[in-house]
Amino acid sequence: MTTVQPGRRSSQGRAVEERAVAWLAARRALIDPGSAGQDGVLFVRKALIETAFLVGLRARLVPEPLEDDYAALLDQVRDIAERPSYRELIARDETALLLYAGTYAALRLCGHDSPEFLRIVRQAASGGYATAFERVPYRQLDLLHTLLLCGIEDEHGRPSMDDVLPFSLLCSRPNVIKLSDRDVYAITHTVFYVTDFGLREPLWPPGFQPGEAVELVEALLTVSQARENADLVGELLCCLLCFGIRVSEPADRARQFLEAVQEPTGRVNGPSGILPPAFAGKDDQYRAWAEGYHTTIVAALAGLLDRSPRTLVAQRPPIPVRADAEVTEPLRVAVVWLTDHAVRLPVRTGLPAAAAAACGAAALGEPDLARPALRHFARLLAGAEECVWQDHGMEIAGEFARGLRATGISCPSLERFLRATADVVRTLDSVPPEAVGNLHRLAALGLLDARHAADLTADAARESAADPACAVPALMDAVKTYHLGRVAETLREMSGAGWADHRIVRDTTRFLLAQQHADGAFGYPACDDPGERAQARLSWTRSIVTALASVRDPVRTTGDHRAPPAPTAAPASANSGAQKGT
Numbered sequence: 001m002t003t004v005q006p007g008r009r010s011s012q013g014r015a016v017e018e019r020a021v022a023w024l025a026a027r028r029a030l031i032d033p034g035s036a037g038q039d040g041v042l043f044v045r046k047a048l049i050e051t052a053f054l055v056g057l058r059a060r061l062v063p064e065p066l067e068d069d070y071a072a073l074l075d076q077v078r079d080i081a082e083r084p085s086y087r088e089l090i091a092r093d094e095t096a097l098l099l100y101a102g103t104y105a106a107l108r109l110c111g112h113d114s115p116e117f118l119r120i121v122r123q124a125a126s127g128g129y130a131t132a133f134e135r136v137p138y139r140q141l142d143l144l145h146t147l148l149l150c151g152i153e154d155e156h157g158r159p160s161m162d163d164v165l166p167f168s169l170l171c172s173r174p175n176v177i178k179l180s181d182r183d184v185y186a187i188t189h190t191v192f193y194v195t196d197f198g199l200r201e202p203l204w205p206p207g208f209q210p211g212e213a214v215e216l217v218e219a220l221l222t223v224s225q226a227r228e229n230a231d232l233v234g235e236l237l238c239c240l241l242c243f244g245i246r247v248s249e250p251a252d253r254a255r256q257f258l259e260a261v262q263e264p265t266g267r268v269n270g271p272s273g274i275l276p277p278a279f280a281g282k283d284d285q286y287r288a289w290a291e292g293y294h295t296t297i298v299a300a301l302a303g304l305l306d307r308s309p310r311t312l313v314a315q316r317p318p319i320p321v322r323a324d325a326e327v328t329e330p331l332r333v334a335v336v337w338l339t340d341h342a343v344r345l346p347v348r349t350g351l352p353a354a355a356a357a358a359c360g361a362a363a364l365g366e367p368d369l370a371r372p373a374l375r376h377f378a379r380l381l382a383g384a385e386e387c388v389w390q391d392h393g394m395e396i397a398g399e400f401a402r403g404l405r406a407t408g409i410s411c412p413s414l415e416r417f418l419r420a421t422a423d424v425v426r427t428l429d430s431v432p433p434e435a436v437g438n439l440h441r442l443a444a445l446g447l448l449d450a451r452h453a454a455d456l457t458a459d460a461a462r463e464s465a466a467d468p469a470c471a472v473p474a475l476m477d478a479v480k481t482y483h484l485g486r487v488a489e490t491l492r493e494m495s496g497a498g499w500a501d502h503r504i505v506r507d508t509t510r511f512l513l514a515q516q517h518a519d520g521a522f523g524y525p526a527c528d529d530p531g532e533r534a535q536a537r538l539s540w541t542r543s544i545v546t547a548l549a550s551v552r553d554p555v556r557t558t559g560d561h562r563a564p565p566a567p568t569a570a571p572a573s574a575n576s577g578a579q580k581g582t
Contacts, residue, residue, distance in 0.1 A: 017303025023266030039278030056106030198311030244314030358403025
């Protein structure tokens with residue numbers, strides 16, 4: 001991908017910001033809670049504080065006077081905040097302190113302090129409840145940051161933001177593929193507050209490195225962009241900018257995404273499902289504002305942070321190498337389990353298991369681990385008809401053959417099948433994308449000239465090449481529904497596409513490793529029938545062994561050395577039981 005030049009980044013973000021703020025300013029009357037119905041007033045108060053905060057940050061982050069649209073938004077916020085009916089709600093509803101304190105903080109940042117407004121905020125904050133009731137860490141950080149901007153942060157012995165940070169989701173090394181949108185918002189807001197929107201460096205907990213936070217944000221950017229969630233893409237881009245990272249490929253992709261999804265009016269559409277039921281009867285223009293105002297604010301904030309001369313500027317920190325996705329021993333015991341079970345099975349299910357065991361053993365550099373199963377089926381199928389191998393397919397036959405070669409075992413019928421297949425390939429001028437891996441298997445076995453295989457597959461390989469990020473939404477859905485075969489298949493594809501060290505692949509590997517039994521098999525079918533359980537565990541273990549092999553040895557399993565396929569789902573009853581247990 002072409003990297004966006006610094007000048008382009010600056011003008012790109014500035015243009016998005018200007019269009020977004022112009023759209024917000026043209027609809028500023030809609031942030032007035034006094035004009036909202038009873039059912040929608042809380043929604044509008046939230047829109048008011050978020051708009052006010054954008055204006056306050058503009059005044060804080062850029063030294064020049066406010067532009068016309070920002071000034072128009074500020075005037076609207078001031079007019080609302082000056083009403084006694086608005087200010088006095090603080091004293092009447094202490095649990096919603098932040099809705100009003102944030103408005104005061106924004107006006108204060110813009111140079112419009114109000115002693116009376118501050119007095120009411122301070123009175124509510126010291127009332128023994130508004131700042132005392134239980135909050136999750138990022139909400140506690142929200143409180144501390146807002147009071148900081150109000151100028152009352154040191155009162156009543158409250159902890160500092162750095163004291164709360166170690167308990168946040170951001171610093172808990174979460175598994176990316178399991179995070180909900182709500183979890184991601186908790187992470188983005190944690191970053192906003194502890195960095196003071198790019199104006200301070202947080203004090204990271206002992207043992208936690210800044211590169212871990214950056215890697216998490218970048219991985220979540222990949223997820224959110226693949227899901228086309230502009231709201232989270234914008235917030236995560238803001239996080240990178242809060243860390244001081246203005247030059248990075250993920251940030252550039254996020255900028256381009258936001259520019260592409262911004263409508264000509266400046267609006268950026270938000271995710272579905274955010275409107276309260278009371279808005280169902282509103283007109284289309286009002287609904288368009290309600291659905292898009294927050295994401296449009298986020299897009300404007302990204303442009304603002306990008307151009308601010310006051311925010312941190314830092315090099316992208318090194319990403320620490322962690323051993324939390326080590327697969328060697330889990331893969332070894334799984335290969336042993338597959339090998340032991342394969343010899344007890346009929347050819348239809350035992351041969352694929354033996355091929356998967358051979359794939360895993362090869363990735364470990366221990367081909368003899370699969371020897372018993374390889375030897376068993378080589379003898380059993382020594383004189384088999386060609387149709388036996390055709391029924392299993394070249395993927396399984398090829399991997400089985402590679403295992404035989406590595407262990408010095410021969411199988412005459414398989415050699416005849418492979419030679420016949422190579423002879424047919426030599427007559428072809430092209431192959432479909434799904435045959436690329438098979439041709440390279442033949443080349444790896446010495447049955448096809450490697451250059452000829454590369455020429456035949458060049459066009460098909462380009463046609464089948466896809467951005468691994470496109471598979472992320474399906475991967476996360478498969479995790480939620482416990483379709484381990486699909487998870488493993490996607491993991492193989494992503495590793496084969498060069499993502500073996502990517503955070504998403506590592507976390508997917510962590511998820512799969514957590515599904516392993518003590519005996520080496522994988523998966524918890526959540527059903528009681530012994531036959532169904534055995535079938536599901538065999539299917540899942542085959543899939544996961546080949547996936548872990550691709551993680552353990554990506555060079556061997558990329559492009560020309562793909563692992564054999566395995567079923568992408570467990571038997572219907574097993575999947576049904578798994579879903580019940582999810």
